[in-house]
Amino acid sequence: MNRRDRRGGTRPLGGLALVLTVAALCGVIFLAFIFGEVGRLAPGPCSWGFGGGRGGGSGEAGELLESPNFGASAAAAEDLRSGVVDERLVSALLELTEEHEICVDAFKEGHYFLPGVKDGPLIPDGYGEAGGLPNTHYHGRAADIRRVDGKPVRGNGADPDVVNVGEVLARIPPGRRPDQTIGPPNWTEALGRSREEGWILDGDQLELHEGHLHLGYRSEGSTSNTR
Numbered sequence: 001m002n003r004r005d006r007r008g009g010t011r012p013l014g015g016l017a018l019v020l021t022v023a024a025l026c027g028v029i030f031l032a033f034i035f036g037e038v039g040r041l042a043p044g045p046c047s048w049g050f051g052g053g054r055g056g057g058s059g060e061a062g063e064l065l066e067s068p069n070f071g072a073s074a075a076a077a078e079d080l081r082s083g084v085v086d087e088r089l090v091s092a093l094l095e096l097t098e099e100h101e102i103c104v105d106a107f108k109e110g111h112y113f114l115p116g117v118k119d120g121p122l123i124p125d126g127y128g129e130a131g132g133l134p135n136t137h138y139h140g141r142a143a144d145i146r147r148v149d150g151k152p153v154r155g156n157g158a159d160p161d162v163v164n165v166g167e168v169l170a171r172i173p174p175g176r177r178p179d180q181t182i183g184p185p186n187w188t189e190a191l192g193r194s195r196e197e198g199w200i201l202d203g204d205q206l207e208l209h210e211g212h213l214h215l216g217y218r219s220e221g222s223t224s225n226t227r
């Protein structure tokens with residue numbers, strides 16, 4: 001009787017610890033899943049300095065790496081140094097940094113469409129209607145901007161500074177302007193730009209870009225912008 005009583009007294013405590021541990025683990029797994037990758041739980045490249053240090057790179061990529069208005073993750077900075085980033089994209093980012101502080105967390109390396117699934121030449125099935133299309137990140141022709149002027153894109157799509165990034169892009173001549181520009185629904189709505197100008201307007205894609213601005217070039221050397 002005594003033994004059973006003693007066990008009865010300790011069991012609820014042990015059970016509670018187990019429940020709390022499992023709940024904490026589930027929370028971490030849930031957050032990691034929601035944010036795509038654990039690295040993105042960090043406040044963003046610009047809030048913890050410049051990934052991998054400044055300097056290196058040649059031409060405009062080198063200029064971008066030196067710009068005080070440009071922030072990058074270590075992987076993004078390394079892509080600029082290695083020369084894998086499309087030069088039109090580098091020019092467009094340089095133009096943006098003349099008016100805004102821009103933080104890029106991924107060009108090619110470290111970009112994931114799906115958590116834990118390594119990117120390849122094609123967008124994986126399961127990433128909205130775009131599954132199966134060429135992955136512009138893989139070819140160094142896309143950038144993901146997470147922060148503008150110190151503000152996260154997530155929750156600030158209609159912020160005047162974030163919207164102005166779109167206005168600066170729209171002023172770039174069609175032949176050099178990204179033809180795969182995607183952002184949060186309210187950002188896209190505030191800008192009111194067209195497909196002919198390079199904006200992606202598909203609802204599922206806007207939903208997938210609540211937290212960042214994606215600037216991409218669909219093909220090498222030319223754009224599909226007609227105005």
Ligand SMILES: [Zn+2]
Binds near residue numbers: 137144214215
């Ligand atoms: Zn992207």
